[in-house]
Amino acid sequence: MVDLKVNLAGLVLDNPIVPASGTFGYGEEFASLYDINILGSFSFKGTTAQERFGNPTPRIADCANGMLNSVGLQNPGVDYVCNTIMPKMKTYFNKPVVANIGGFSIEEYCECAKKVSECEQVGIVELNVSCPNVHGGGMGFGTDAKLVYNVTSAVKQNCKKPLFVKLTPNVTDIKSIAKACEDAGANGVTLINTMLGMRINLNTRKPILAMRAGGYSGKAVFPVAIRMINDVYNTIKLPIMGCGGVETAEDVIEMMLAGATAVQVGSANLINPFVCKEIIQDLPIVCKKYKIKKLSDIIGGVNG
Amino acid sequence: MQQILTILTNKPLTSSVYEMTLSGNTDKITGPGQFVNFKLLGLYLRRPLSICDYGKNYLKVIYKVVGKGTEQMSKMLPGEQLDVLLGLGNGYDLTVDTKKPILLGGGVGTPPMYNLCKKLKELGKSVTVILGFNTKEEVFYEEEFKQIVDKVIIKTADGSYGEKGFVTSDFSHEYDYVFTCGPEPMLKAVYNTTTTSGQYSFEERMGCGFGACMGCTCKTKYGNKRICKDGPVLVKEEIIW
Ligand SMILES: Cc1cc2nc3c(=O)[nH]c(=O)nc-3n(C[C@H](O)[C@H](O)[C@H](O)COP(=O)(O)OP(=O)(O)OC[C@H]3O[C@@H](n4cnc5c(N)ncnc54)[C@H](O)[C@@H]3O)c2cc1C
Ligand SMILES: Cc1cc2nc3c(=O)[nH]c(=O)nc-3n(C[C@H](O)[C@H](O)[C@H](O)COP(=O)(O)O)c2cc1C
Ligand code: FES
Numbered sequence: 001m002v003d004l005k006v007n008l009a010g011l012v013l014d015n016p017i018v019p020a021s022g023t024f025g026y027g028e029e030f031a032s033l034y035d036i037n038i039l040g041s042f043s044f045k046g047t048t049a050q051e052r053f054g055n056p057t058p059r060i061a062d063c064a065n066g067m068l069n070s071v072g073l074q075n076p077g078v079d080y081v082c083n084t085i086m087p088k089m090k091t092y093f094n095k096p097v098v099a100n101i102g103g104f105s106i107e108e109y110c111e112c113a114k115k116v117s118e119c120e121q122v123g124i125v126e127l128n129v130s131c132p133n134v135h136g137g138g139m140g141f142g143t144d145a146k147l148v149y150n151v152t153s154a155v156k157q158n159c160k161k162p163l164f165v166k167l168t169p170n171v172t173d174i175k176s177i178a179k180a181c182e183d184a185g186a187n188g189v190t191l192i193n194t195m196l197g198m199r200i201n202l203n204t205r206k207p208i209l210a211m212r213a214g215g216y217s218g219k220a221v222f223p224v225a226i227r228m229i230n231d232v233y234n235t236i237k238l239p240i241m242g243c244g245g246v247e248t249a250e251d252v253i254e255m256m257l258a259g260a261t262a263v264q265v266g267s268a269n270l271i272n273p274f275v276c277k278e279i280i281q282d283l284p285i286v287c288k289k290y291k292i293k294k295l296s297d298i299i300g301g302v303n304g
Numbered sequence: 305m306q307q308i309l310t311i312l313t314n315k316p317l318t319s320s321v322y323e324m325t326l327s328g329n330t331d332k333i334t335g336p337g338q339f340v341n342f343k344l345l346g347l348y349l350r351r352p353l354s355i356c357d358y359g360k361n362y363l364k365v366i367y368k369v370v371g372k373g374t375e376q377m378s379k380m381l382p383g384e385q386l387d388v389l390l391g392l393g394n395g396y397d398l399t400v401d402t403k404k405p406i407l408l409g410g411g412v413g414t415p416p417m418y419n420l421c422k423k424l425k426e427l428g429k430s431v432t433v434i435l436g437f438n439t440k441e442e443v444f445y446e447e448e449f450k451q452i453v454d455k456v457i458i459k460t461a462d463g464s465y466g467e468k469g470f471v472t473s474d475f476s477h478e479y480d481y482v483f484t485c486g487p488e489p490m491l492k493a494v495y496n497t498t499t500t501s502g503q504y505s506f507e508e509r510m511g512c513g514f515g516a517c518m519g520c521t522c523k524t525k526y527g528n529k530r531i532c533k534d535g536p537v538l539v540k541e542e543i544i545w
Binding site: 022023024029033054057058059060061062063064065067069074218267270271272273274 | 305306343347348349350389508509510511512514515516517518519520521522523528533
């Protein structure tokens with residue numbers, strides 16, 4: 001028997017597999033396909049203080065080995081999530097969930113964190129700092145170490161659950177950003193969010209996305225994620241939820257060797273809705289192949 | 305929802321439109337107007353196509369070659385297998401009160417009209433079908449529809465075949481309900497020309513096709529809807545135009 005358990009800032013997961021925010025809704029669509037209680041946990045759709053329609057369509061573009069999205073944080077708002085979705089979630093998911101939150105000002109982030117962290121089923125709050133800061137001229141919170149520090153320490157004071165900061169890869173020095181999270185009192189970090197990208201329709205010569213550019217994700221970003229996770233693992237002591245391009249049990253092991261304690265699976269869920277179930281089934285077999293008895297032993301175990 | 309289907313036939317209907325039939329478990333399909341989502345080799349996102357016809361262990365789609373995915377499909381041979389997500393979307397609601405429905409299909413919006421037409425006929429409705437194409441070379445499925453119902457009118461924009469004009473031109477037909485699928489300008493014309501209630505099938509760029517990614521949302525009078533899950537069929541009363 002291979003031991004798949006991992007300890008994520010005090011929360012013990014049966015296995016490291018966590019569907020990533022924005023690719024798993026609030027779990028309901030997948031719960032109708034398979035018993036999602038087999039998952040380690042899942043990160044729900046980025047939720048904001050107010051309800052959001054999101055961006056105009058087209059919001060999706062196909063790419064080689066990946067996709068662009070500019071959904072724009074469409075969500076029903078934190079009150080609806082806490083009062084209506086969370087009570088229902090109990091009926092199809094019986095484990096602690098990761099509450100992903102977005103915001104456009106520090107106040108909004110704090111309000112959202114306060115409310116979701118009061119929900120019993122929320123095990124971890126995941127702060128998506130890839131949103132533009134409306135008070136800072138629209139610059140992304142996550143691209144500036146000082147801003148990341150400010151938002152993280154403010155949210156931490158309003159958050160009753162372990163706080164993970166989800167980092168954007170669209171920065172020159174991921175280490176300084178991760179360090180700012182650690183200094184501000186975060187309990188962990190998730191990385192990576194999507195990379196900025198753009199596609200053009202050759203017939204119309206217009207961008208495919210209505211918003212012109214969007215976030216690139218999927219298989220192609222895997223090596224970028226591995227490098228950044230390893231950089232961060234070598235810089236801070238906090239646990240890492242790795243994310244980016246994961247599709248197989250082998251990918252999970254590689255990401256854990258780079259330094260991830262848990263592994264999020266994003267876009268792959270959209271192409272193969274059963275991918276997380278298949279990875280969880282494959283994990284013990286692949287562990288055996290690589291002579292792993294206890295999965296948590298390999299975290300950060302890359303040689304050199 | 306996910307099935308491996310085997311290609312039975314794959315043949316051109318016009319110079320750019322193909323008809324593909326497949327066999328395998330199709331139990332998840334609940335009705336006409338639903339769609340399926342094909343995984344193709346070397347392409348990341350799946351490609352959504354309307355269900356043209358289906359039965360036990362049987363599926364038919366009609367597709368126009370417009371890019372890499374549909375191009376790849378057009379070269380596939382009988383016996384080859386495809387990974388398909390089945391039974392996606394709400395489909396047309398056949399329980400509505402209608403005796404004389406009119407079906408309006410434009411271009412590759414015609415395929416979903418086929419099984420719909422069959423089902424309405426089985427329900428004893430008096431069905432009128434109007435299919436619109438740009439030109440004679442693009443016309444397909446006239447005979448197939450005529451084998452189900454008598455009233456089939458073909459329109460071509462350039463008048464090279466059938467009646468000249470759009471599906472909504474010289475609109476003096478007798479009908480008490482509308483079912484339609486086609487490019488958005490056509491749907492809009494149908495919306496403005498017809499006087500009864502009806503069901504309209506929409507397209508949007510999709511990430512997943514089963515409601516998980518919020519990639520395909522549109523605003524309606526009844527709130528935000530995901531075209532892939534709460535659609536693709538919307539009722540006239542909820543459409544914001
Ligand atoms: C619900 C639904 C039903 C459809 N039914 C049919 C049908 O029965 N017959 C048919 O010929 N076509 C249909 N389409 C359009 C069909 O999905 C596209 O033509 C096809 O995806 C093009 O793929 P490609 O790789 O050849 O083109 P590319 O242009 O290379 O595709 C690139 C990306 O854009 C997407 N895309 C391109 N055109 C469209 C479009 N019009 N709508 C949505 N996504 C698009 C593709 O899925 C892919 O992700 C339907 C679309 C939807 C949403
Ligand atoms: C359609 C879509 C929506 C997303 N929405 C969110 C979101 O709301 N909040 C967030 O933190 N990340 C969001 N992400 C980013 C993913 O959670 C993940 O970080 C990224 O896609 C990289 O992982 P992947 O390559 O496995 O998809 C979204 C990604 C996609 C594809
Ligand atoms: S395409 Fe993903 S929700 Fe509609």
